[in-house]
Amino acid sequence: xxxxxxxxVMKRVLLGDNQFFGVNHMSExxxxxxxxxxxxxxxxxxxxxxxxxxxxxxxxxxTHDRVADVVERVRADAxxxxxxxxxxxxxxxxxxxxxxxxxxxxxxxxxFLPEGGLLDxxxxxxxxxxxxDVEGLIxxxxxxxxxxxxxxxxxxxxxxxxxxxxxxxxxxTDAFAIFARHVRSRYGAEPGFITMNLPAALDTLEDAGxxxxxxxxxxxxxxxxxxxxxxxxxxVLETRSFRAVAMSVFASGAIPPREALEWxxxxxxxxxxxxxxxxxxxxxGTKALVDxxxxxxx
Amino acid sequence: MxxxxxxxxxxxxxxxxxxIRAHPAVSVVAVIDPAGYVLDVLGKYTGLATYKxxxxxxxxxxxxxxxxxxxxxxxxxxxxxxxxxxIAVFCEKPLTLSAVESEELAAYALDRGAVTQVGYHxxxxxxxxxxxxxxxxxxxxxxxxxxxxxxxxxxxxxRGATWRSQRAEGGGSLYDYAAHPLDLLAWYAGPAxxxxxxxxGRIFSESTEDEVYATIRYPAGxxxxxxxxxxxxxxxxxxxxxxxTGTAGRIYADRQEIQVxxxxxxxxxxxxxxxxxxxxxxxxxxxVRFYLRGEEYSAQLDAFVARVHxxxxxxxxxxxxxxxxxxxxxxxxxDAAGExxxxxxxxAPRRRGLRRRK
Numbered sequence: 001x002x003x004x005x006x007x008x009v010m011k012r013v014l015l016g017d018n019q020f021f022g023v024n025h026m027s028e029x030x031x032x033x034x035x036x037x038x039x040x041x042x043x044x045x046x047x048x049x050x051x052x053x054x055x056x057x058x059x060x061x062x063t064h065d066r067v068a069d070v071v072e073r074v075r076a077d078a079x080x081x082x083x084x085x086x087x088x089x090x091x092x093x094x095x096x097x098x099x100x101x102x103x104x105x106x107x108x109x110x111x112f113l114p115e116g117g118l119l120d121x122x123x124x125x126x127x128x129x130x131x132x133d134v135e136g137l138i139x140x141x142x143x144x145x146x147x148x149x150x151x152x153x154x155x156x157x158x159x160x161x162x163x164x165x166x167x168x169x170x171x172x173t174d175a176f177a178i179f180a181r182h183v184r185s186r187y188g189a190e191p192g193f194i195t196m197n198l199p200a201a202l203d204t205l206e207d208a209g210x211x212x213x214x215x216x217x218x219x220x221x222x223x224x225x226x227x228x229x230x231x232x233x234x235x236v237l238e239t240r241s242f243r244a245v246a247m248s249v250f251a252s253g254a255i256p257p258r259e260a261l262e263w264x265x266x267x268x269x270x271x272x273x274x275x276x277x278x279x280x281x282x283x284x285g286t287k288a289l290v291d292x293x294x295x296x297x298x
Numbered sequence: 299m300x301x302x303x304x305x306x307x308x309x310x311x312x313x314x315x316x317x318i319r320a321h322p323a324v325s326v327v328a329v330i331d332p333a334g335y336v337l338d339v340l341g342k343y344t345g346l347a348t349y350k351x352x353x354x355x356x357x358x359x360x361x362x363x364x365x366x367x368x369x370x371x372x373x374x375x376x377x378x379x380x381x382x383x384x385i386a387v388f389c390e391k392p393l394t395l396s397a398v399e400s401e402e403l404a405a406y407a408l409d410r411g412a413v414t415q416v417g418y419h420x421x422x423x424x425x426x427x428x429x430x431x432x433x434x435x436x437x438x439x440x441x442x443x444x445x446x447x448x449x450x451x452x453x454x455x456x457r458g459a460t461w462r463s464q465r466a467e468g469g470g471s472l473y474d475y476a477a478h479p480l481d482l483l484a485w486y487a488g489p490a491x492x493x494x495x496x497x498x499g500r501i502f503s504e505s506t507e508d509e510v511y512a513t514i515r516y517p518a519g520x521x522x523x524x525x526x527x528x529x530x531x532x533x534x535x536x537x538x539x540x541x542x543t544g545t546a547g548r549i550y551a552d553r554q555e556i557q558v559x560x561x562x563x564x565x566x567x568x569x570x571x572x573x574x575x576x577x578x579x580x581x582x583x584x585x586v587r588f589y590l591r592g593e594e595y596s597a598q599l600d601a602f603v604a605r606v607h608x609x610x611x612x613x614x615x616x617x618x619x620x621x622x623x624x625x626x627x628x629x630x631x632x633d634a635a636g637e638x639x640x641x642x643x644x645x646a647p648r649r650r651g652l653r654r655r656k
Contacts, residue, residue, distance in 0.1 A: 165589065172344050
């Protein structure tokens with residue numbers, strides 16, 4: 001597999017978007033309070049602006065409809081957001097799951113394929129469906145999800161964990177190679193893979209021929225949602241070749257910030273952490289702690 | 299290696315397939331689905347042995363256990379074929395669309411010594427397990443009332459082309475959504491005595507219900523209220539909730555957390571003082587070997603595999619337990635249709651020979 005001429009350097013801290021869309025792994029009440037607070041795009045931008053001004057300039061986001069509003073704001077004020085980058089993750093799983101319940105597997109795929117005016121896409125889609133050619137389908141679905149980011153900097157494109165983990169379980173290895181190839185060739189970006197099963201993901205990505213992949217998974221001191229066990233995670237961090245992005249570093253608030261970050265940066269191979277802050281104090285506090293514990297040398 | 303076949307490659311079937319194929323003690327020997335598309339894609343890219351017809355698969359390959367994730371209407375005949383051949387069965391919920399049929403299948407499975415399990419995954423959710431544990435220790439005194447809820451954004455407009463929108467196929471929010479809180483009620487409170495005031499309301503669907511409301515009565519004057527709506531966009535995804543009121547306190551639980559209020563009069567329970575105690579999924583959830591969509595989905599399959607391995611005929615969510623839930627589902631259907639349903643005597647289990655049935 002061809003590698004980009006120069007590997008993209010990820011920032012130490014990435015801003016996630018769970019908090020904006022009512023996702024909270026700890027409490028439904030908290031999730032709802034956040035959904036209420038962030039229902040206006042101004043409230044979302046306020047957090048993103050605080051993060052940006054603190055030096056957190058990467059937004060790791062889903063392709064939720066409302067991310068399109070964030071994208072528009074950033075596009076409209078290029079000076080304000082100089083150097084701002086998006087790391088989009090796809091697909092937005094609930095959108096598809098609900099569509100599958102309503103329209104069936106095939107109906108759901110049809111619904112999300114680009115339509116109207118895109119003759120090439122329509123032809124590609126129809127032909128792919130008819131031939132059971134997943135390469136055509138995967139690339140089309142990626143293109144459909146990437147459309148909202150046109151013209152913006154997206155140096156890493158993620159495949160979301162529900163899809164990654166389902167493909168791992170099914171041993172649908174080809175899909176990873178297809179995704180990686182397409183993201184590199186069409187978008188000049190690094191493919192990233194989010195997973196709740198880090199050791200298994202690394203095995204599958206190796207089988208797929210994706211070298212030194214960027215992989216994001218839960219990594220935290222208490223082993224929360226580190227499937228296969230914390231020891232297995234520490235073993236792959238020691239021995240395998242990949243670029244680790246840690247999420248759930250604070251285990252939804254179960255670990256105090258300093259303790260969580262001291263532990264995380266004592267692990268090898270951690271290039272970045274992604275966290276979903278919603279208060280200025282949390283953003284500034286986390287950034288300051290990271291700068292203290294894991295200063296960027298280059 | 300336990301040789302497993304998966305029948306039905308819809309949303310649940312594919313999800314089960316991914317989890318079970320990742321199990322180190324399992325070899326998936328066949329996937330079966332009459333609609334060829336997904337089947338052909340899997341055959342082409344994953345090396346799985348694919349069949350359009352269950353009978354062919356049963357003749358072709360040696361199978362220890364089968365996962366059934368077809369539309370509910372088809373469950374009974376598939377399950378019966380499997381049990382006939384001594385195959386262990388994991389079946390999606392509900393078990394069947396008829397209380398009598400579910401009870402007969404449960405009796406037949408016991409008769410033949412088959413390992414069975416139904417996919418009521420909430421019994422594998424840490425917070426709901428903690429509720430069960432607390433109720434067994436009498437942590438909130440004598441229970442008087444349950445409030446069982448499920449909400450989510452499945453049907454938000456008037457269309458829908460899958461079996462889930464057809465009641466006769468086992469679609470609708472009673473079978474798809476209400477079955478979950480009802481199964482938790484069956485776990486906590488046992489078999490229902492009677493139901494009343496059942497509303498199977500339509501909001502957007504044309505051939506099935508979108509909302510379910512009912513009062514359910516249990517022995518010893520215990521009662522429950524059921525409140526279910528799958529057309530509620532204010533919920534990001536399906537949310538199941540259980541509130542239990544007792545003489546010495548109250549428990550609220552959902553997938554993420556358990557909030558317990560205990561009066562001074564409550565008996566001593568380790569880790570729970572008088573007043574509020576809140577415990578979160580981070581401490582209540584046992585880690586799993588492979589994660590997809592939630593620990594409970596992997597945990598239930600792992601429990602099934604362990605039971606197949608041990609030949610454990612009785613166990614959590616076996617057919618007998620699912621039949622209790624199916625009985626309540628039927629009581630609700632009949633009550634909503636205006637039939638008089640007083641207690642289980644109206645449709646007492648009949649132990650007819652299964653093989654004589656068509």
